[in-house]
Amino acid sequence: MRTRRQRFSDSTKRALVDVAERLFTEHGYSATSLDAIVAGADVTKGALYHHFSGKQAIFEAAFERVESRATSGIAHATEGHQDPWLKAQAGLRAFLEAVQEPGYRQIVISDGPSVLGHERYREQEERSTYAIVDEIVRAVLTDTEWDLDDAMLDTFTRIFFGAMSAAGGSVAVSEDASAAALRVEAAIGFILAGLQRLLEDGAEPPDPARTARATSRR
Amino acid sequence: MRTRRQRFSDSTKRALVDVAERLFTEHGYSATSLDAIVAGADVTKGALYHHFSGKQAIFEAAFERVESRATSGIAHATEGHQDPWLKAQAGLRAFLEAVQEPGYRQIVISDGPSVLGHERYREQEERSTYAIVDEIVRAVLTDTEWDLDDAMLDTFTRIFFGAMSAAGGSVAVSEDASAAALRVEAAIGFILAGLQRLLEDGAEPPDPARTARATSRR
DNA sequence: TGAGAGTACGTACTGTCGGTATGTACCTGA
DNA sequence: TCAGGTACATACCGACAGTACGTACTCTCA
Known part of the structure; x- marks a missing residue:
């Protein structure tokens, strides 16, 4: 005690x-x-x-608190979903909520990278909100026959995480936040629908090697 | 004179x-x-x-220079393409190149937002790299029968811009940059292919109103 | 053509702020 | 009960952004 x-x-x-x-x-x-x-x-x-130990250290303490609040909010919204696509939708919605919080915008998004430095910043994110996005993306993409490797899954996570962060930022500064959030949901939902369609049609999975060949052939 | x-x-x-x-x-x-x-x-x-006028002002001058270099590089790579999808591919590749430049990473990505503040930062980006992405996204999406409104096109631009920035950042820190760039190209190319497929199949365009109804029905 | 006005700096100083060195009261365990 | 550690407080330093003011040089116009 x-x-x-x-x-x-x-x-x-x-x-x-x-x-x-x-x-x-x-x-x-x-x-x-x-x-x-x-x-x-x-x-x-x-x-x-x-x-x-200094100003940066107390900033990091505040940073971790803001991040963990956001993380638990998103985690709470996604738990209980069986279907990975529904889980993704719920997660997206919660993410858009969390990213609008003033503390998250200023401390995590704006000051975070420059104060902590890219490396530490990434470490912090990788075990919080990024981890959740990663989990969802993997749930969606490994539930397929595409059999993507780890590096490719990471790439998709990065892309979706970046897309959602930017979208969240635009939602936060828009005059009608809820309308903007709906547009984001519609747009990302549409992108996901495209992936689903490719999956149903039995399309070839994304393949960096093929991209390289297509490029070198020019 | x-x-x-x-x-x-x-x-x-x-x-x-x-x-x-x-x-x-x-x-x-x-x-x-x-x-x-x-x-x-x-x-x-x-x-x-x-x-x-001060430190921030000279930073902004450097910022503008770095941005304009990146912008002209991307603009140069995209010009001359007729097919919007090929133009998008070329633009993506140039963007991934530009975003790896140390000056761009440190000044624009890392310090930019916190030093200039969100508002000024967005103003700056909106008339440089963001403008190019916007142009490409509009070229791709208005070349369809979907007839999206301005706000929806903006949303797509934000999402793609965010996705590409994040992807560029991950390329920049990866050990094998060219391999990472290929993965990003493959992933985003795949997402675009999904959109193309939806287009060919005559799918309904993304509609925020429908998303709202679907949500409220739960 | 020369004198006043404005430009393009240089010099010296100030206030603020992050960080440090040192002191001290208090608690805890032996 | 006392030695050592903890949890602070106080006083100070150096770095640095910003300012006030001085000066040399140039351009303009009477």
Whole structure:
């Protein structure tokens, strides 16, 4: 069991991340000073540097919190679906919801890549929202006779993840968010329908080697 | 005609943007100091602040240069194609090339959104690479009987642009870039083939209203 | 043609902010 | 009960974006 002292320490740390998340969301990373964070949490820089190694570290803590909220929201929406295509639809809808949250937009999408650096950013995403998209994409594509390899599945996940992120961004800035979300659902649903049609028709699976040959033949 | 004095002034400005682009590319926005830029260009801060309103402004100048290089590269690759589907393929290939350039990755993709802010970032993109993608997507989709409205076409452009950006990013970080690029081409080509198939089969066009009804019926 | 105005910088300084060094009260376990 | 560690607070430093002001040079126009 946690001692009294640890509980106080935990609450200090939580207060710091609370304030940090709020200020990073409202003003962005660079426009948020550590002085403002510690003032908001009613502590001093000593406390902050006791719990975190620096500004980037407390940003990452806020980042993880925002991400995990988004992830659990999407995961909750997709669970219980048997049919992978329905699961994909539910996941897409939840993703579009999550990506509209101000904290997600500012901290994860806008500041995330530049503050954490590409590498760390990707690590973080790969075990949260990206992982869910990956799971859904694999569920949809391995349920076929195409027998795609891992690299090809990864490529599809990247493409869909990027498409959904961009779509989510456009939804977030549009005047009528719900109408925009419906358009996105319709468009992606349409793309999925095309894939389904190819599947039903017994089309050849996507093959990089063939693309290469087609190219070199020019 | 430009006077001797203006020519000197222009060369100073160009030197500043040259150095800024290089340093921003190598070390990122925040790790690049104005002192380093002016030292590299062999001038002082007075000169920099004479030509630019501040750090963000000189970043934007570098940003525009990198973007316009990428844009002209893609535009050059797509011109001359009659068939919109072939044009799309050529554009995709050029896009995957452009997005691998270090300057584009660091300045446009990584630092761009957070430094310029979402709004300005989108303005910038909308009149460069995004515009080309938009043109291609419209060429492909308006060449059909689906008769999609503007908002729907925009949605498709956003989705494809996001997909291609993400795909480009994954190509850039992969160990075997050319193999990864081929996979991306195969995957997106496959998605396009699905759309083509739907078109040939005379499928119903994507319709947000129908998506809404399908949702509310649950 | 020369004097005033504006341009294209250079120099010196300031405020802010991330980070550090050091001190201190308190708790915990032996 | 006391030594050591924890959880902070305080005071300070260096880096850096931005500013104020000075200056040399150039172009224009009377």
